[in-house]
Amino acid sequence: MTGNHTAIPGATRVVLKRDRTDIDRVIDTILEQAARHGFENGSAFAIRLALEEAITNAFVHGNQKAPPDAEDTVIVEYRVDDAAVDVAVEDHGPGFNPDALPDPTSEENLAKPSGRGVMLMRAYMSEVFFNQPGNRVRLIYRRGS
Amino acid sequence: MAQAESRLRVSNRAGVTTVEFADRNILDEANIQAISEEISALIDRADEPKLLISFANVDHLSSAALGALITINHRIRDRKGQLRLANIDPQIYEVFVITRLNKLFDIHDTTDEAIASFD
Numbered sequence: 001m002t003g004n005h006t007a008i009p010g011a012t013r014v015v016l017k018r019d020r021t022d023i024d025r026v027i028d029t030i031l032e033q034a035a036r037h038g039f040e041n042g043s044a045f046a047i048r049l050a051l052e053e054a055i056t057n058a059f060v061h062g063n064q065k066a067p068p069d070a071e072d073t074v075i076v077e078y079r080v081d082d083a084a085v086d087v088a089v090e091d092h093g094p095g096f097n098p099d100a101l102p103d104p105t106s107e108e109n110l111a112k113p114s115g116r117g118v119m120l121m122r123a124y125m126s127e128v129f130f131n132q133p134g135n136r137v138r139l140i141y142r143r144g145s
Numbered sequence: 146m147a148q149a150e151s152r153l154r155v156s157n158r159a160g161v162t163t164v165e166f167a168d169r170n171i172l173d174e175a176n177i178q179a180i181s182e183e184i185s186a187l188i189d190r191a192d193e194p195k196l197l198i199s200f201a202n203v204d205h206l207s208s209a210a211l212g213a214l215i216t217i218n219h220r221i222r223d224r225k226g227q228l229r230l231a232n233i234d235p236q237i238y239e240v241f242v243i244t245r246l247n248k249l250f251d252i253h254d255t256t257d258e259a260i261a262s263f264d
Contacts, residue, residue: 020173045205045236052172052207060174105245111219113212116244120208123243 005129006138008086011077018059018072026076027051030087033080034141043141046124047085050139053117054089062091062135084126085141095134152180155187161260162187163197171206181213185220194226195263199256201232211246218250227251231259 016022030051031044039047058074066072070092078087104115122128126142154165164184171177188194198214200206214230221228231253233241241247253259 020175023173042236048205049207049240052205056172056174056207056209110245110249111215113215114208116208116211120240120243 006088006131006136008077008079008088008138011079011086011088014076014078016055016074016076018063018074023055026078027055030078030080030085033078034085037080037082037085039085039141039143043085043145046145047087047139047141050121050124050141051087051089053121054087054137054139057117057137058089058091058093061096062093065094066092083143086138087140088136088138090131090136093135095131097134098130098137151183152176153183159260159263161195161197161263162191163199163256163260165199165201166203169202169204171203171210173207174209177207177209177213181216184217188217188220188224188226191226192224194221194224196221196226197229197231197256197259199232199259200230200234200237201256203234203237206237206240208244211240211244214250215246227263229253229259229262231256 014026016026027048031047034043034047055074059072063070063072063074075090076087080086098118101118102109102115104112104119109115121137121139125139126145127140129138130136152167154167156163164187166180168176171180188196218228229251232255233252241250241252251262253262
């Protein structure tokens with residue numbers, strides 16, 4: 001789904017460098033907040049997986065196509081409460097059409113080494129929204145998913 | 146020049162090379178690249194390589210790691226070898242099921258079962 005669904009009111013905003021420590025820190029912070037709000041281990045696995053995929057896509061696919069003067073950073077916005085873990089990930093690239101991605105589970109694509117990130121986000125999160133032009137994704141994990 | 150620290154624990158039993166990971170999380174590109182290169186070197190060392198990858202210590206992996214496994218599988222097949230996977234945590238196994246990669250890979254519960262399955 002695309003459109004104006006990717007804004008998160010009241011979110012905390014973090015600018016990530018392409019650095020493992022930076023990435024781990026923000027994911028761990030979000031998961032600590034989720035745990036404090038009663039989200040359990042299975043939720044943590046799902047949220048970490050989806051965030052890893054979104055952040056990797058942002059750096060590897062998004063920023064790779066960004067204008068040369070753009071910073072190699074990724075913006076993460078998050079808000080956690082008892083009902084949901086709500087995270088947006090935005091890069092500086094031109095975006096892409098998530099609805100045009102080939103199905104990675106079809107026979108002809110099964111042995112291809114790439115193309116599973118968005119599918120995993122959709123499988124593990126309650127809702128996934130992309131903005132138009134497709135350089136920002138919002139991942140929502142609702143309690144009881 | 147100092148040699149880079151290995152990301153793998155490698156052992157040999159009954160003609161099978163078994164690989165375990167030093168890291169609990171196999172997520173980031175640089176780490177996955179290093180692991181792929183190490184495993185590729187092991188594959189290239191043998192004619193008809195028999196490789197078992199154990200996920201005993203692994204808590205998380207990313208789609209980039211799945212992609213690396215697929216590339217490793219192609220490399221082994223090119224050399225007429227065999228690949229088995231074992232000891233996959235149930236949460237990670239679910240990732241294989243969702244992506245249907247459980248159909249592509251030969252997956253066993255334990256390393257003993259996997260070793261016994263080689264032709």
